Amino acid sequence: MSGSDASTPARSDANPDRGSPRSGGSAGRAALFREGWLLVLPALVVLCAVMAYPLASIAVRSISQPEWGLQNYAWFFGTPVNLTVLQRTFTISAWVTVVCVLCAYPYAYVMTVVGPTLRVVLILCVMVPFWVSGVVRTLSWVLLLQDSGAINSALRGLGLPPVRLIRTQTGVVIGMAQVLLPFMILPMYSVMKGIDLRLVQAARSLGARPSRAFFSVYLPLSLPGVYAGAIIVFILALGFYITPALLGGPRSTMLSTLVQTQVLSLLQWGRGGAMGVVLLVATLVLLALAAPLMRQRHKKTGAR
Amino acid sequence: MATAVPTLGRGAAIGIRSVSKHYGGFAALSDVSLHIEPGEFMTFLGPSGSGKTTTLNLIAGFTDISGGHLDVGGKSVVGVPAHKRNIGVVFQHYALFPHMTVGGNVAYPLSLRRVPAAERTERVKRALEMVKMTDFAHRYPSELSGGQQQRVALARAIVFDPPLLLMDEPLGALDKKLREWLQLEIKRIHRELGTTFVYVTHDQEEALVLSDRIAVFNGGRVEQIGTGRQLYDEPATLFVGRFIGDSTVLRGAARSDGTGTALTIAGETVVTDKRLSGGGVPVMLIRPEKLRLQRRSATGAGDGLNRLAGRISEVIYLGSGSKYEVELADGSTAIVRSPLGDESFAIGDPVDLLFSPADAKLLADDRSADTTLT
Known part of the structure; x- marks a missing residue:
């Protein structure tokens, strides 16, 4: 008031x-x-x-905590397992980003070319994951991925050898990619729907075969959406907790799990804080590196 | 400009024979046949939805024909994808690549053809010279005006020396002054290149300015092909007569005999020495400069001329003369153009409309394409 x-x-x-x-x-x-x-x-x-x-x-x-000084950072960088997990966190996030780009790109493209009704259906399919609790979604992935789950049953049914998905990095990447896919699709779609498809036709008339027209005209024009989506997904993936905790095993622990262990199980607030700060700084450095790339693209697409 | 004419006389002929195009049950083109000479400037003229752009897209290879034959440069291009046809296309919406500079846009078709870098630079420079855009090579399309963008698009479409250039309403988005100037530029470039140009427009004035010949499209068919003068003086159909230039159409009770046709309009009768050979209801079409106005009170000077009573409903001053709209007794409107120095009239003046029987065209009052004149 x-x-x-x-x-x-x-x-x-x-x-x-x-x-x-x-x-x-x-x-x-x-x-x-x-x-x-x-x-x-x-x-x-x-x-x-x-x-x-x-x-x-x-x-x-x-x-x-427990006293003033840099001992928490010394501990973090002095403990090999922490560095392994930090590196793994970035690796898994990178893989999730790659998987999301590959899945989202054709999906977002199709959204731009279909009729209005089908487009609404496609948007709904993207949004549904937002309406289901993350835990429920992850647990449904457990059902699908586990050794006796739907995927392995299907493989056995086809006479193929089973694959180990649950408690592996692959399983974590699959689960995280599914959760994060909307964050990739929506920025891509918003850029792609602004691309004039007649430019591709013009490229064809100038002598470009379809693949060349795509790589030289459509792809460069869609890159701002790819970058935007990739950065959002990558940063969200770095901090993921539930999915890696439920789908992963000891060899796919991510930094957030370590933070949780330090803070909630060992009550080491200082160490947990140090890990958080390291992750934050690493993310900011990465963003700073990616920023010039995006700025240049914007200038080139003539968004002025 | 001797260096800028590397392809003189290298235009391709186009043969379109009985071509049709269907989208589902809708016939966008039915049984279109026309031949375009090498190096000719041919314009497809017609209202929107008449099939002119569809025909252009078929030649460019953006869509496939549903039936008939389509030859470019003596070879059938049916089933040949667009990128293998080697045809330049200029679009109404420019279609410049926004992520490439002007120079990059113009070089694009050359790099697709693996033209060596040195030669590429030279040819890009030459193409930009031809459209007078040399100073803009390092700009991005978003930094150019519409007219400048279209000139770059034109350079990009001619830089690879295609034997055929297609232009789809290239000046449609530009204002009148710029359009008139670019029309002359396009004419000049056509002269210098010797390439076959096919130009699509709905603007009949533009068609008359640019073309060697014009094909008038209507409802997915070609109504008539001819020079601007032929279309104006001898329209084959009422549609062509009305689409090209101003005209007055007279409708009335018709009576034909061995010597000609008479129309009775609201009690007055006008005659012509022509007869309609095909079927249909005859109407008369008269060009505005063939009509003369006379004050109602005046007498004489009407010997052997048709005479209709009317009233001036609009006066348009054109500088070189005046254009009058005259409301006739049956409620229809006649358009009269009188040269500077003729007697002038004011709105509301009662007048007589005079024209020679020889100056009236007799056409069938429907849209059938096979009506001919005797």
């Missing part, structure tokens, strides 16, 4: 300025800024409360 009281006078002050946003110089822009600022304020408050504060507290704990 008090929030809306505070914003009302500010908004009515700004109204005369907003009447002539083009003619107004700094005054109009300042009013616009004030309003825009008010609009993002609630989100900003929530973000500070649920993100910035816990994050800062974790960072502080990592250098203050």
Whole structure:
């Protein structure tokens, strides 16, 4: 209530300025800024409360518990198993990203070319996983992947040798890719639906066979969507907990499981915090490396 | 410009014989036949949905014909995919690749053909020179205006020296001034290249400016093929007569005998020396410059001329003369063009409309394509 009281006078002050946003110089822009600022304020408050504060507290704990110093980081980098798990976390996330790109690309493309009815069906198929609890979905993967599960029964039925999927990295990648697929499909779709398919026809008329027209025209134009989806999926995959915990075995543990063990089982908040900070820094470094790649693509597609 | 004419006289002939195209039960083209000479500038003219773009797409190879024969350069191209036809295509929507520079766009067909780098640079430069876009080679398409983009698209379509260039309403998205200037540019490029050009438009003025010959499409058929002058002076069908240029159509009770045909319109009778050979209800079509206006009170000067009473309903000043719309007694409208210096009239003036029996075309009042004149 008090929030809306505070914003009302500010908004009515700004109204005369907003009447002539083009003619107004700094005054109009300042009013616009004030309003825009008010609009993002609630989100900003929530973000500070649920993100910035816990994050800062974790960072502080990592250098203050059980005593001040860098001993938690020394422990992390001095313990080989931690480094193995860190590396594995990145490897699994990379595989998940690759699987998602390969599955999502044709799916998103088909979404752009089908009729409106079929498109709604395809979008629903993408969204359904969002409406089912992650635990339930992962448990259904357990049923499918386990040694006596549906996949191995089918293989046996066809006279093929069974494959070991549950408690392997492959199983983890399959389960995570399925959960994360929507985050890949939706950004890809939004970019692809803006690509003019007549450009491909133009390439054909200039002498490009279909595969060449795809690789030289369609693929480059769709890459911004691929990058956007890949970054979202990769970063979400780095922090995955439930799926690797349920589908994985000891040889497919990811960093989040180690954090959980340190914090909840051993009550080592400092060590858990250090792991979190390492993962965060590694992610930021990776983003920084990927950023110029994306910026260049945007310039080239002429989104200006 | 001696260096810029490497392909002079290298245009391909196109033979279209009894070609049809069906989409499900819908016939987009039925039994179209036409021949295009090497190096000719042929325009497909017609309203939207008349089949002109469909025909262009069949030649380009974007869709397959449902029946008939289609030859380019003397060889059948039925079943040949678009990328193997070696035909340049310019689209209304430019279709430049947004992720490539102007130079990259123009070089694209050359790199597909594995043209060595040095020669590629030279040919890109030459093509850009031809469309006067040399200074823009390093820009991206999004940094160009519509007219500039279309010139780049034209350079890209001619850089690989195709014997045939197809243009699908290339100037449709541009404003009038720019369109008129680019029409002349396209004409110049056609002259310099000697390539066969096939141009699709719904704008009859554009067709008249550009073309050696025009094929008028209507309802998936070709109504008439001829030079602009032939189509204007001797339209084969009422559709062609009305589509090309302004015209006045007179309808009335018709009576034919050995000497000609008479139409009675709201009590007044006009005659022509022509008779309709085929079936159908005869109507008269008269071009605006063949009609003369005279004040109602005036007498004489009408000997041997047809005379219809009317009233001026619109006056349009054209600079070089005036265009009048005249409402006739039966409610129809006649269009009259009178040169500068003729007596001028105001809206509401009662007038007589005069025309020679020889200047009236007699056409069948339906859309059948096989009506001919005697």
